[in-house]
Amino acid sequence: MAENAGNHIIRVLFCGHDFPASHNYTREYLQEYPFVQVDVVPLEDVPDVLENYHICVVKNLKFDSALISRAKQMKLLMQFGVGIEGIDIDAATKSGIRVARIPSGATGNAASCAEMAIFFTLGLLRKQNEMQIAVKQRKLGEPTGQTLFGKTVFILGYGNIGIELAKRLRPFGVKIIGTKRSWTSYVKNSHHLDVQNGVPDDFIDEKVNHEDIHKFASKADIVVCCLCLNSETVGIINRPFLSSMRKGALLVNISRGGILDYESVYHYLESGQLGGLAIDVAWTEPFNPDDPILKFKNVLITPHVAGVTEGSYGSMAKIVGDVAIQMHEGTTFTGIEFVN
Structure with missing residues (x-):
């Protein structure tokens, strides 16, 4: 009481x-x-x-x-x-x-963040920034984008947001890999979304434990970070992880800025290994509009509004x-x- x-x-x-x-x-x-x-x-x-x-x-x-x-x-x-x-x-x-x-599950916060992750994913695939440049230059029929259909999406952190994201990705015809600290509490009931009583894992095609994230990053076209920030996850998207991703794969972060190691992300954007970055959360907030990472055409950023x-x-x-x-x-x- x-x-x-x-x-x-x-x-x-x-x-x-x-x-x-x-x-x-x-x-x-x-x-x-x-x-x-x-x-x-x-x-x-x-x-x-x-x-x-x-x-x-x-x-x-x-x-x-x-x-x-x-x-x-x-x-x-x-x-x-x-x-x-x-x-x-x-x-x-x-x-x-x-x-x-x-x-987040009962308030709609998780669903809102999941929608933002899809917005980011489509924006990177269809080259949102380059489309805006083409409009300003009065060009038609470019750039050439990619479809989400047929892609493999790796959801890092299969909690409330990860579940809502997987549900919404299903109709796009993608393969979904999910990672969670422990899968033992999950129940296979696709109609039951109460996290406290168990959550469904049948929205995903492959379940992964955290220790295997580098191995499975190499299988993904898109990696979406939905992890909580703690001592174990801070900077987890670092050089070893990014180097294990497919060349040209996309990275989306809607969790916390500290999940990503800034220098590593910048390096792999510059080298071309990382095909695109979309973040709703930054290393320091509010985000510096003059940050050099914004020089890349394949970087999208929003002002921490995924759940807003x-x-x-x-x-x-x-x-x-x-x-x-x-x-x-x-x-x-x-x-x-x-x-x-």
């Missing part, structure tokens, strides 16, 4: 003004609940005001032990989505603060709002997944 806040105002802090739909949708949902206050504070001001809040939506702010020590009234640190790699979970636990993510859709953000805003209401009422939190 959550701690009952009685008649007190529950104060919710959103860190920074990026991803504005997150706090805008949450405020809209809570407008009929005067006992919940939602504030958006610039990142540099968060340390000075953190002690006044009960719930914090961290966004991209790093919550280390020093910052957590300032959260005197904090009951919950949460993410507007799944990525909590920036939170020192041990420090939060020692301070009596719960840490939670919003699972009306349906996804509306659903997640409702969960954040409901958690604040539940905290006020002293009832059990629903819709979130605790990690401590």
Whole structure:
């Protein structure tokens, strides 16, 4: 049970003004609940005001032990989505603060990210940047693109997003390889998508364990990164992995920028070994528009919007709002997944 806040105002802090739909949708949902206050504070001001809040939506702010020590009234640190790699979970636990993510499967976040992965894949295959150049040069009938039909797609990280991606790729007539840390909890039921009770693996043609990713990268025309960022996955797309990919294969990343080793990716783009790169997340955010990696015509980048859709953000805003209401009422939190 959550701690009952009685008649007190529950104060919710959103860190920074990026991803504005997150706090805008949450405020809209809570407008009929005067006992919940939602504030958006610039990142540099968060340390000075953190002690006044009960719930914090961290966004991209790093919550280390020093910052957590300032959260005197904090009951919950949460993410507007799944990525909590920036939170020192041990420090939060020692301070009596719960840490939670919003699972992507039930909110539409995973589906939104899967659609973005397909958008990227088609954009690289059909040479989106070169098409725009052709339009400006008044050219017709070029460039010559490729079809997705008949390609092999390697999904790195067969979680919620990977499953939704595989479902959507099926009608394109592709072969799908998927990798997951453990396949033992999966059930073969293509109509059942509840991750907590088991998920289907029959959307894919070949199951791969993480230790075999280099071997199977050589079989793929397109590699899509859907991995969580942690100590084991940071920089996992490095020189050994990229060198094992087919010459001209495409790389798509919709997970976290730290999954890719920047210098390695740049090197293999320049050499021509990597046939194209599409990323919704970058090594540093916001992305530097003058980054030299953008000189390549076969690079597509979007500003971390894969999950930013009306349906996804509306659903997640409702969960954040409901958690604040539940905290006020002293009832059990629903819709979130605790990690401590």
